[in-house]
Amino acid sequence: MKRDKKTLSRRQFIGAAAGVAGALMVGPTVLNGWSENMKKLNEADVAYEDLEADVLVIGGGMAGLFAAVKANDAGAKVMIVSKGRLGASGQTPFAKGIFIYDPQKEKVSLDEFVNSVSASAIGTNNAVYTRQMAEHSLARVAELREWGFFDSPLYNNAFSKPIGQRNIPLIERVTITHLIKEKGKIAGAAGFSVDYQKLYFFKAKSVILCTGAGGFKPNGFPICDLTHDGTIMAYDIGAMVTGKEWNDGHAGKAENAAACFDGWGTMFERKPGLTGVEIHHDLGVDMNYVAYKTGNPVNTRGPGMATANVVGGPYRPAEFQRNGPPEREPGPGLAKRAPSGGRGDRRPPRGGDIPKDGGPPPMMGTSVGGSSAGMAIHKSEGLVPINDQCESNIPGLYAAGDALGSYMAGAIYTQVGSSLAGSAVQGAIAGEAAAGYSSRVEKVEISESQRKIIQKEILAPLKRDAGYSPAWVTQTLQGIMIPNFIIYIKKENLMRAALTYVEELRDHHMPMLRASDMHELRLAHETRNMIISAEMKLKASLMRTESRCSHYRLDYPDMDNENWQAWINIYKGEDGNMQLKKQPFGTWPDGSEL
Amino acid sequence: MSIENINGCIGCGTCVATCPTDVIRLNKQTKKAEIKYPADCQICHLCRMYCPVDAITISPEKSIPVIVSWG
Amino acid sequence: MENKLKTYNRIAAVVAFIGLPIFLWTLSDVPSRTFLKDAISLLTLIAFSCMLMQFYLARSNNKLLKVHRMGSVMKWHKAIGYVFVTVLLFHPLLIVVPRYFEAGIEREEAFVRMITTFDNPGIVLGLIAWCLMLILGLTSMLRKQLPITYKTWRIFHGILSIAFIVCASWHVIMLGRHIDMAMTLFMLTAATIGIFLLLRNYFLPTPKNA
Numbered sequence: 010m011k012r013d014k015k016t017l018s019r020r021q022f023i024g025a026a027a028g029v030a031g032a033l034m035v036g037p038t039v040l041n042g043w044s045e046n047m048k049k050l051n052e053a054d055v056a057y058e059d060l061e062a063d064v065l066v067i068g069g070g071m072a073g074l075f076a077a078v079k080a081n082d083a084g085a086k087v088m089i090v091s092k093g094r095l096g097a098s099g100q101t102p103f104a105k106g107i108f109i110y111d112p113q114k115e116k117v118s119l120d121e122f123v124n125s126v127s128a129s130a131i132g133t134n135n136a137v138y139t140r141q142m143a144e145h146s147l148a149r150v151a152e153l154r155e156w157g158f159f160d161s162p163l164y165n166n167a168f169s170k171p172i173g174q175r176n177i178p179l180i181e182r183v184t185i186t187h188l189i190k191e192k193g194k195i196a197g198a199a200g201f202s203v204d205y206q207k208l209y210f211f212k213a214k215s216v217i218l219c220t221g222a223g224g225f226k227p228n229g230f231p232i233c234d235l236t237h238d239g240t241i242m243a244y245d246i247g248a249m250v251t252g253k254e255w256n257d258g259h260a261g262k263a264e265n266a267a268a269c270f271d272g273w274g275t276m277f278e279r280k281p282g283l284t285g286v287e288i289h290h291d292l293g294v295d296m297n298y299v300a301y302k303t304g305n306p307v308n309t310r311g312p313g314m315a316t317a318n319v320v321g322g323p324y325r326p327a328e329f330q331r332n333g334p335p336e337r338e339p340g341p342g343l344a345k346r347a348p349s350g351g352r353g354d355r356r357p358p359r360g361g362d363i364p365k366d367g368g369p370p371p372m373m374g375t376s377v378g379g380s381s382a383g384m385a386i387h388k389s390e391g392l393v394p395i396n397d398q399c400e401s402n403i404p405g406l407y408a409a410g411d412a413l414g415s416y417m418a419g420a421i422y423t424q425v426g427s428s429l430a431g432s433a434v435q436g437a438i439a440g441e442a443a444a445g446y447s448s449r450v451e452k453v454e455i456s457e458s459q460r461k462i463i464q465k466e467i468l469a470p471l472k473r474d475a476g477y478s479p480a481w482v483t484q485t486l487q488g489i490m491i492p493n494f495i496i497y498i499k500k501e502n503l504m505r506a507a508l509t510y511v512e513e514l515r516d517h518h519m520p521m522l523r524a525s526d527m528h529e530l531r532l533a534h535e536t537r538n539m540i541i542s543a544e545m546k547l548k549a550s551l552m553r554t555e556s557r558c559s560h561y562r563l564d565y566p567d568m569d570n571e572n573w574q575a576w577i578n579i580y581k582g583e584d585g586n587m588q589l590k591k592q593p594f595g596t597w598p599d600g601s602e603l
Numbered sequence: 604m605s606i607e608n609i610n611g612c613i614g615c616g617t618c619v620a621t622c623p624t625d626v627i628r629l630n631k632q633t634k635k636a637e638i639k640y641p642a643d644c645q646i647c648h649l650c651r652m653y654c655p656v657d658a659i660t661i662s663p664e665k666s667i668p669v670i671v672s673w674g
Numbered sequence: 675m676e677n678k679l680k681t682y683n684r685i686a687a688v689v690a691f692i693g694l695p696i697f698l699w700t701l702s703d704v705p706s707r708t709f710l711k712d713a714i715s716l717l718t719l720i721a722f723s724c725m726l727m728q729f730y731l732a733r734s735n736n737k738l739l740k741v742h743r744m745g746s747v748m749k750w751h752k753a754i755g756y757v758f759v760t761v762l763l764f765h766p767l768l769i770v771v772p773r774y775f776e777a778g779i780e781r782e783e784a785f786v787r788m789i790t791t792f793d794n795p796g797i798v799l800g801l802i803a804w805c806l807m808l809i810l811g812l813t814s815m816l817r818k819q820l821p822i823t824y825k826t827w828r829i830f831h832g833i834l835s836i837a838f839i840v841c842a843s844w845h846v847i848m849l850g851r852h853i854d855m856a857m858t859l860f861m862l863t864a865a866t867i868g869i870f871l872l873l874r875n876y877f878l879p880t881p882k883n884a
């Protein structure tokens with residue numbers, strides 16, 4: 010197998026399917042599958058630290074920033090913990106266009122904006138969250154401007170400013186693995202440091218998950234640090250999650266498909282800028298359909314026009330058909346190729362030159378699919394909100410941004426730049442709501458028995474004598490899930506087949522993951538989260554027997570408005586098994602109208 | 604292969620903190636950054652952009668096989 | 675004969691202290707960067723190499739003085755001294771200058787982070803070397819104004835040079851981007867012999883010229 014440039018997804022899939030997963034292991038680096046644990050952990054070397062706050066914000070992206078600031082300003086004692094660095098982890102560092110709805114400047118009213126988004130989303134959006142995002146965007150952007158957000162392509166300084174001014178404690182490089190519930194409500198969270206053999210227990214009255222989205226550590230999208238951690242740990246304590254059947258359809262370049270930076274041209278080096286109202290129906294799975302039907306190279310002039318020569322495929326509302334050159338959220342491989350071979354030795358635009366349309370039309374070279382495999386449309390997946398306050402069904406647990414299944418944009422990309430704006434707006438809302446909640450409740454203690462269990466679960470991969478390497482299990486999972494004919498162009502028999510393999514990984518590999526250091530421990534927990542996410546994705550996709558927005562079933566190619574004007578909520582049943590149920594569009598989980 | 608080289612490093616630790624996928628670590632003896640887990644590099648260049656002395660070189664190739672949806 | 679030898683010496687000096695570092699620079703397998711960055715790097719290396727050469731353009735190098743007049747050697751010593759000390763005083767700034775042309779952390783921030791990374795001995799040595807170099811330059815420039823005898827000044831200048839070159843070499847070997855085995859060897863050899871010549875000059879009676 011050639012490095013990177015080429016893929017053998019189909020063969021790999023069949024390889025895995027035939028149980029000869031070893032066939033995957035050709036290439037320059039042979040990933041070590043099962044082996045002895047070289048450096049087993051000595052339990053006595055593990056340190057522990059207990060910390061306390063009213064509101065614990067997990068995640069240091071756009072949502073986490075505003076959650077912490079606003080909870081603090083509402084009077085709560087706040088703490089931020091993130092597995093990466095503030096403003097330099099998750100997806101936030103790579104997003105360069107932020108939407109504002111400025112009523113003075115826009116020709117459309119707020120109502121018209123919301124209606125237009127709803128039309129493009131074919132009912133899949135939650136109009137309350139759509140409106141909330143637009144309504145508050147101007148105020149959030151003004152704050153960002155004050156902090157210097159628009160002055161640099163790198164966000165750490167701007168994010169550090171308000172956090173520093175408020176003396177909000179910030180703990181970086183600590184991965185949270187567990188939410189802790191006592192007596193039916195949130196009591197805190199727990200996780201571990203990647204730098205030291207150290208476990209953290211956070212006691213908190215409320216927790217705001219700002220953990221972003223995730224994927225299967227795909228190649229071509231800078232989301233390899235995100236594995237839906239928040240969603241899975243919330244699911245584990247009984248929260249409802251949603252949106253797993255939807256897909257982000259970003260494609261990449263065939264040449265060096267894994268090079269995110271190169272694929273996005275100079276975008277990562279730009280300073281952020283603003284976008285205004287411009288509603289689309291974009292970046293679903295049209296390209297995947299064309300590739301499925303006609304093979305590669307995909308004969309298209311861009312997303313939105315993909316169906317030009319191909320019959321059938323994902324439905325696109327008439328008013329959002331494309332004619333001219335596409336304007337869309339930029340994507341890897343779609344931006345003009347920069348000449349330097351990725352050493353960054355070039356002069357990027359310094360000013361707030363807004364990457365509104367992602368540069369020149371796509372297809373400068375051959376494409377490959379699945380750049381963002383495992384990720385749904387931003388804000389369509391995540392915790393189910395029970396109201397417009399970003400609150401989950403677990404008392405004290407809030408979520409914001411990509412970690413909240415708010416359906417702000419619907420199950421398709423409708424407004425460029427609204428993802429970043431939505432994270433900012435929801436972060437602020439959740440921060441205030443969580444501060445209010447924690448002022449009303451008493452702190453609950455974390456019981457010794459729970460501590461023991463959590464400690465054991467966190468450290469388990471370090472203590473195994475032998476086991477599967479997380480990297481190998483991840484790659485096997487990728488081979489099962491990422492092929493176009495599994496995750497994108499869906500049909501029942503293949504999804505059932507894939508589910509069987511995923512269940513095998515869940516039951517037989519997940520309990521046998523090994524880790525020889527804290528870095529690998531993080532990989533082990535991430536791998537577990539990806540396996541559960543894969544199960545959710547397949548089950549939700551099997552359940553949704555229709556096609557709509559970014560979910561496409563080859564065996565149910567039409568929209569089914571009779572049965573499927575509904576979102577799918579996933580939760581852990583009494584017996585510990587995964588349960589799925591519908592929640593009609595336009596309602597909250599309790600059945601009340603939006 | 605992804606992140607390739609670190610030359611002229613002053614050991615400030617910025618890249619270690621910055622890398623979202625925890626690829627780089629500081630060597631306590633040499634006081635220099637080391638590429639510890641290259642297979643996990645997502646080729647995002649954040650480390651390079653944050654490095655005060657531009658010590659990091661990154662190439663667009665990935666060292667482990669890349670799995671995509673269609674080839 | 676004398677003229678030939680002079681030319682020969684000049685060529686040898688250029689080859690040893692400019693040619694060799696350039697040659698070793700091209701050999702090192704450090705990835706190339708932009709023209710500007712590579713040019714700055716090379717300039718710094720050559721400047722440092724010329725600092726090493728200073729030890730050979732002095733009275734202590736009595737072999738040289740057999741052929742060249744002290745006056746002309748000193749002319750070069752002074753010229754090279756002033757030019758490259760100036761270049762090297764700007765070297766810390768030059769490291770962050772390319773940041774002006776590219777995205778990344780701001781150059782001011784980069785500079786401050788660099789000169790405040792005190793837990794790296796390489797940086798501390800660089801800072802010390804920089805200060806010593808500044809004193810070396812200033813005391814040379816203001817020699818006539820200083821209330822010390824020429825003899826005292828020379829000893830002061832010599833000892834300062836040794837302290838400076840030790841710190842600087844150490845700094846360069848610890849931090850230098852292009853400093854591999856060969857380059858290290860070259861620098862250490864040049865510095866050691868240079869210092870040895872000077873110390874010999876101090877502690878042994880000067881051999882009489884023929």
Ligand SMILES: Cc1cc2nc3c(=O)[nH]c(=O)nc-3n(C[C@H](O)[C@H](O)[C@H](O)COP(=O)(O)OP(=O)(O)OC[C@H]3O[C@@H](n4cnc5c(N)ncnc54)[C@H](O)[C@@H]3O)c2cc1C
Nearest residue numbers: 068069070071072092099100101104185221410411426429
């Ligand atoms: C290449 C690219 C380009 C984009 N372009 C745009 C654009 O132009 N406009 C736009 O609006 N949107 C864009 N987006 C989308 C946008 O970046 C995201 O929707 C938004 O940044 C999400 O912010 P967030 O704070 O919700 O999550 P994230 O920014 O993903 O932050 C998640 C945070 O949670 C932390 N975390 C995760 N798991 C754990 C854990 N287990 N323990 C502790 N911490 C954890 C992470 O370290 C991170 O700090 C783009 C995305 C990408 C990848």
Ligand code: HEM
Nearest residue numbers: 725728729732733734752755756759811814828829832835
């Ligand atoms: C900055 C400009 C400099 C000037 C104007 C200068 C000038 C001089 C002068 C006038 C002498 C006395 C020569 C003699 O009478 O023997 C001298 C000697 C010397 N210089 Fe410099 N110098 C400079 C920089 C340097 C530097 C940077 C170094 C070393 C890196 C250096 C190393 C020496 C040495 C080793 C001697 C011999 C000392 C001795 O004989 O006691 N000089 N210099």
Ligand code: HEM
Nearest residue numbers: 611715718719722766800801803804842846849850851852
């Ligand atoms: C304020 C003090 C100084 C600082 C902060 C500093 C910083 C640095 C840094 C960060 C590097 C590594 C980056 C690179 O190689 O591109 C470096 C390299 C180097 N420094 Fe310094 N330095 C200082 C003083 C000096 C002095 C006084 C000298 C020489 C006399 C010197 C000579 C060199 C040389 C020759 C290199 C190697 C360049 C290369 O290999 O390309 N430095 N310095």
Ligand code: SF4
Nearest residue numbers: 622644645647648650
């Ligand atoms: S390019 Fe990105 S993923 Fe790779 S080492 Fe640098 S910061 Fe980490």
Ligand code: SF4
Nearest residue numbers: 612613615616618654
């Ligand atoms: S940021 Fe640059 S100088 Fe600092 S430790 Fe990393 S490589 Fe070294």
